[in-house]
Amino acid sequence: MTAPVWVQVVDLFAAVCFILALKGLSSPRHARRGNAIGALGAVVACVVVFFYGDLHHVPLILAAIVVGTAIGFVGARRVQMTQMPQLVALFNGVGGGAAALVALLELAGADGSSTPKFTLAATAFTILVGSVSFAGSLVTFAKLQELMTSRPVVFPGLPVAFGVSIVAALVLAGILVGQPAEWAGAVLALVGLLLGVLLVLPVGGADVPIVISLLNAFTGLTVAAGGYVLNNTVLLVAGTLVGASGTFLTKLMATAMGRSVVNILFGALRGGSTLGAGEASDRPVRSAGPEDVAILLGYAHRVIIVPGYGLAVAQAQHTLRELVDLLGERGIAVDYAIHPVAGRMPGHMNVLLAEAQVPYEQLKEMDDINAEFKQTDVVLVVGANDVVNPAARTTPGAPIYGMPILNADEAQQVVFMKRSMRPGFAGIENELLFDPKTTLLFGDAKDSLGKLLSAVKNL
Amino acid sequence: MSEAVVWLTIFVLSVFVGVEVISKVSSTLHTPLMSGANAIHGIILLGAILVTGAARTNLQLGIGLVAVILASVNMVGGFVVTDRMLQMFTRKRPVARKDEANR
Numbered sequence: 001m002t003a004p005v006w007v008q009v010v011d012l013f014a015a016v017c018f019i020l021a022l023k024g025l026s027s028p029r030h031a032r033r034g035n036a037i038g039a040l041g042a043v044v045a046c047v048v049v050f051f052y053g054d055l056h057h058v059p060l061i062l063a064a065i066v067v068g069t070a071i072g073f074v075g076a077r078r079v080q081m082t083q084m085p086q087l088v089a090l091f092n093g094v095g096g097g098a099a100a101l102v103a104l105l106e107l108a109g110a111d112g113s114s115t116p117k118f119t120l121a122a123t124a125f126t127i128l129v130g131s132v133s134f135a136g137s138l139v140t141f142a143k144l145q146e147l148m149t150s151r152p153v154v155f156p157g158l159p160v161a162f163g164v165s166i167v168a169a170l171v172l173a174g175i176l177v178g179q180p181a182e183w184a185g186a187v188l189a190l191v192g193l194l195l196g197v198l199l200v201l202p203v204g205g206a207d208v209p210i211v212i213s214l215l216n217a218f219t220g221l222t223v224a225a226g227g228y229v230l231n232n233t234v235l236l237v238a239g240t241l242v243g244a245s246g247t248f249l250t251k252l253m254a255t256a257m258g259r260s261v262v263n264i265l266f267g268a269l270r271g272g273s274t275l276g277a278g279e280a281s282d283r284p285v286r287s288a289g290p291e292d293v294a295i296l297l298g299y300a301h302r303v304i305i306v307p308g309y310g311l312a313v314a315q316a317q318h319t320l321r322e323l324v325d326l327l328g329e330r331g332i333a334v335d336y337a338i339h340p341v342a343g344r345m346p347g348h349m350n351v352l353l354a355e356a357q358v359p360y361e362q363l364k365e366m367d368d369i370n371a372e373f374k375q376t377d378v379v380l381v382v383g384a385n386d387v388v389n390p391a392a393r394t395t396p397g398a399p400i401y402g403m404p405i406l407n408a409d410e411a412q413q414v415v416f417m418k419r420s421m422r423p424g425f426a427g428i429e430n431e432l433l434f435d436p437k438t439t440l441l442f443g444d445a446k447d448s449l450g451k452l453l454s455a456v457k458n459l
Numbered sequence: 460m461s462e463a464v465v466w467l468t469i470f471v472l473s474v475f476v477g478v479e480v481i482s483k484v485s486s487t488l489h490t491p492l493m494s495g496a497n498a499i500h501g502i503i504l505l506g507a508i509l510v511t512g513a514a515r516t517n518l519q520l521g522i523g524l525v526a527v528i529l530a531s532v533n534m535v536g537g538f539v540v541t542d543r544m545l546q547m548f549t550r551k552r553p554v555a556r557k558d559e560a561n562r
Contacts, residue, residue, distance in 0.1 A: 014502075018499050018502075019476055019480060021495060021499060022477070022480045022481055022492070022495070022496065022499070023480040023481075025481075025484075025488065025491060025492045025495045025496075025541075026480065026481050026483060026484040026488060026492065027484075027488075028485070028487065028488060031488060031491060031545045032542065032545040032546065034495070035491075035495050035498075035538060035541045035542050035545055036542070038495060038498060038499055038538065039498070039538040039542075042498070042499070042501065042502050042504075042534055042538070045502060045505055046502075046504055046505050046508065046534075049505055049508050049509060050508075053509070053512065054512075055508070055509075055512030055513075056512055056513070056514070057511060057512060057514060057520060057523075058512070060511075060520070060524060061508055061511050061512065061523075061524070061527055064511075064524045064525075064527040064528045064531070065504075065508075065527060065528075065531045067528050067531075068527065068528040068529065068530065068531025068532045068535065069531050069532075069535045071528070071532045071536070072531060072532040072533070072534070072535035072536025072537070072539065073535055073536065073539055075532070075536050075540075076535075076536045076537075076539035076540035076543065077539065077543070079540065081544075084490070084494075084540065084544070085490075087536070087540060088490075088493065088494045088497055088537075088540065091494075091497055091498075091501075091532065091533050091536045091537045091540070092497050092500075092533070094529040094530070094532050094533050095497070095500050095501055095503055095529070095530060095533035095534075095537075097526075097529050098503050098504070098507055098526045098527075098529035098530035098533065099503045099506070099530075101507070101522050101523070101525060101526035101529070102503060102506045102507050102510050102523075102526050104522065105510040105511075105514065105519055105522055105523055105526070106510055108519055109510075109513065109515075118463065212493070213493050216493055216496060216497050216500075219497075219500050220496065220499075220500045222500075222503075223500045223502065223503045223506075224470065224473075226503060226506050227506070228466055230506050230509060230510070232505065232506065232509070233469065234502060234505065235502060235503065235505060235506055236466065236469055236470065236473070237469060237473050238499050238500060238502045239500055239502075239503075240469075240470050240473035240474055240477060241473055241476060241477040241480075241496075241499065242477070242496045242497075242499050242500045243474075243477065244473065244474040244475075244476075244477030244478050245477040245478060245480065245481045245492075245496055246493070246496055248477070248478045248481060248482070249481060249484075249489065249492060249493060249496070252484070252486075252489065253489060256486055256489075338487070340486035340489075345489065345490045345493070346486050346489030346490060347486055347487050347488055347489040347490035347491065348490050350487045350490075351490060351491070351544050351547055354547030355547050363487075365485070365486065365487065
């Protein structure tokens with residue numbers, strides 16, 4: 001079925017909207033407008049479809065849209081900003097699932113003799129990769145939501161199971177191209193689900209965000225293939241845009257963390273686990289109370305804050321901002337050093353601090369601030385660990401070796417606010433904790449910051 | 460041009476556009492960008508509506524409606540959550556200034 005010309009023009013309009021949306025999202029000034037333009041394109045394209053072709057079951061379809069919209073809207077409004085990565089994973093997964101179902105239905109309507117082979121191949125691709133994206137995203141969701149362990153899950157037969165599943169998927173896809181049998185499509189979807197689970201299980205917690213981005217690109221390509229199957233340009237263009245930009249973004253993220261995508265996906269299988277030992281050490285450290293740290297901070301000239309996921313978990317970003325404001329009133333220059341992957345996803349920390357109304361100008365990116373640590377009196381590390389771990393520079397065997405880090409170790413004094421001596425997300429020990437110039441302040445970040453705040457007030 | 464080549468052309472050009480438009484993004488915006496791209500592929504809703512509208516059996520209708528629900532969760536949720544993230548970048552301390560005025 002080919003849409004009338006005016007509909008094709010509307011589809012072109014929607015496609016342009018999506019390009020402008022991605023363009024806008026790449027710059028802080030136009031990001032919000034870009035997102036709105038994208039939404040406009042999507043809504044226009046979906047409304048127009050009701051005015052051409054002969055659709056049956058329109059009331060039911062509208063009801064389903066209302067249900068889905070309500071779920072999506074409420075989910076998106078209610079979620080805590082700390083839980084946003086898993087929500088994005090979930091949204092991505094259901095999109096992939098929807099694409100797979102669409103392709104299965106299209107298969108049911110296909111005719112063995114008249115449907116071109118290439119269309120059937122695209123259908124098989126959509127079913128398979130859509131299912132992979134769906135199941136894989138659900139596993140990443142479970143890992144981030146801590147419904148299951150965030151460590152890599154590897155069992156002896158995993159590489160074999162993975163290989164067998166891939167072969168099975170290829171065979172089923174071949175059968176589908178030869179003869180559009182519905183059973184083959186259904187089995188292919190099941191194999192895709194299994195593959196998705198097997199793909200994500202061996203990935204360690206710290207790398208999960210990169211996998212979410214990769215699965216996002218997968219879903220994009222799935223939608224593009226679905227567009228080809230349905231003869232619909234807007235799906236093809238939107239899906240391809242997301243597939244291409246998603247793949248590129250995945251690479252950018254992996255580079256920011258000093259990792260390679262292949263290593264993230266298959267590192268655990270090769271034995272070189274994506275996580276280290278994760279044992280708590282009993283070497284001596286210097287710990288201090290809030291009053292001592294308050295004196296360090298209150299009489300410094302230059303302070304840099306390194307916020308990490310621990311801050312977000314404790315919901316302490318507002319208390320931290322109060323402390324920084326107070327230090328600012330004392331004439332101390334304070335900035336936040338934001339590591340590209342602070343939090344759970346690149347840029348996540350910026351979102352969390354912006355929520356606490358920290359001025360955008362105080363948030364310094366790693367490359368801009370790294371030279372300033374040498375002239376800094378005190379670095380206050382709040383709930384972060386791996387992003388200041390010098391092992392990334394000094395220990396070639398460490399899982400994070402090569403990852404760019406914040407040079408907190410170059411400052412005069414380093415204060416770590418930590419809950420325990422447990423290693424960070426990457427599961428490796430941080431030598432900086434044992435450095436003579438390092439002071440540890442144990443406790444929940446919000447609690448400790450509150451005490452620190454009143455101690456600084458009393459100086 | 461044969462029709463397959465037209466589709467291939469659109470695909471290849473879209474790949475280049477997709478990479479080009481985001482090539483200079485700062486890491487600050489990686490998360491919102493990922494989320495926004497995620498919302499855009501929610502356009503599969505359009506495909507879900509088309510196939511559901513053509514469903515011939517109750518089973519097909521049921522599967523189609525599930526696809527429509529999933530796709531609209533993806534699209535609507537994606538755009539809303541992206542907007543929520545970005546809202547925080549644009550608000551430049553008007554609240555703090557109000558606090559000072561109240562004092």
